[in-house]
Amino acid sequence: MAVQPIRLFGDPVLRKPAIEVVDFDKELRKLVSDLTDTMLEAPGAGLAAPQIGVSLRVFTWYVDGEVGHLVNPDLTLSEETQDGGEGCLSLPDITFDCRRALSVVAKGFNMHGDPVTIEGSELLARAIQHETDHLDGILFIDRLDEATRKAAMKEIRESEWFGLEKPTVKISPHATNGFGF
Numbered sequence: 001m002a003v004q005p006i007r008l009f010g011d012p013v014l015r016k017p018a019i020e021v022v023d024f025d026k027e028l029r030k031l032v033s034d035l036t037d038t039m040l041e042a043p044g045a046g047l048a049a050p051q052i053g054v055s056l057r058v059f060t061w062y063v064d065g066e067v068g069h070l071v072n073p074d075l076t077l078s079e080e081t082q083d084g085g086e087g088c089l090s091l092p093d094i095t096f097d098c099r100r101a102l103s104v105v106a107k108g109f110n111m112h113g114d115p116v117t118i119e120g121s122e123l124l125a126r127a128i129q130h131e132t133d134h135l136d137g138i139l140f141i142d143r144l145d146e147a148t149r150k151a152a153m154k155e156i157r158e159s160e161w162f163g164l165e166k167p168t169v170k171i172s173p174h175a176t177n178g179f180g181f
Contacts, residue, residue, distance in 0.1 A: 003041045004034050004052040008161055009091050009139070011053075018048075018055045018135045021071045024113035028058070032069045032111045035060040040067070044089045046127040048134035051090050058111075059131035063124045070118060073108040073132050077101035084126060086140050092161055096152050098140050100126045 007013055021028060031054060039047035039060050048059040060069045078101045086098040103121035106128050110116050120128055130140055141152045156162050 002034050002037060004038045006038065006042065006047075006051055006089050007053055009156060010162070011090075013050050013053055013055060014090055014134070014139065015137045016050070016055060017137045018050050018057045020057050021109075024071070024109070024111065028056075028071070029111050031056065031058060032060065035069065036062075036067060039089075042089050045123065046131045047089060048131045050134055050137075057135045059135065061124065061127045061131065063120075063127050066124075068118065069111060070106055070116065070128070070131075071109040071111060073106050073128070073135070075128065075132055076105040076107075077129070078103040078121075078125075082122065082126070084123075086126065086130065088130070088140055090134075091139070091141070091156060093159065094141075094152060094155050096141070096144055096148055098126075098143050100129050100143075104128050106132070 031049060035047050035049060035052065035058065038052060039062055043062075045063055046059060046061040049056045057072045058069065059073070060067065080102040081099050082102045083097050083099050085095050087095040102125060103119070104125040106118040106120070108116060118128065133140065133143070141149055144152060
């Protein structure tokens, strides 16, 4: 329905665990629609509700031409891992290799409250893990080894957007370099 401003690194909402959705109502359906529109406009491979300032356990994804959403996710991760470039719409133009589980089984609900199970590997698994991390107040840079995290923080501090008085951006034209989530 409406593209929303994306919160940037430094906004406290990105570091707080989101609360479980209990009302599967018109407002939730509007939130899923806003998340989807914002993610596609950015463009990104995923977007979590805290990234638009809503502290609820909801995210959307767009991977391999498929758009989806999940409410109150519960993940089971494979032991096998993958390394790959990862970015984030809340950290524009920042991309680093990040280790994630190769596959995931995600259980939760759709926007109508119906139980769903999503099974994914590679990019879909990465997107689901990345977005679920957002719901837990975790950013992908938190998953990097110490030296890489230090390099990421240096890039963040040197970026044009870091330290803006109002840390939001509507669209990041380069966000999908390394799959922005």
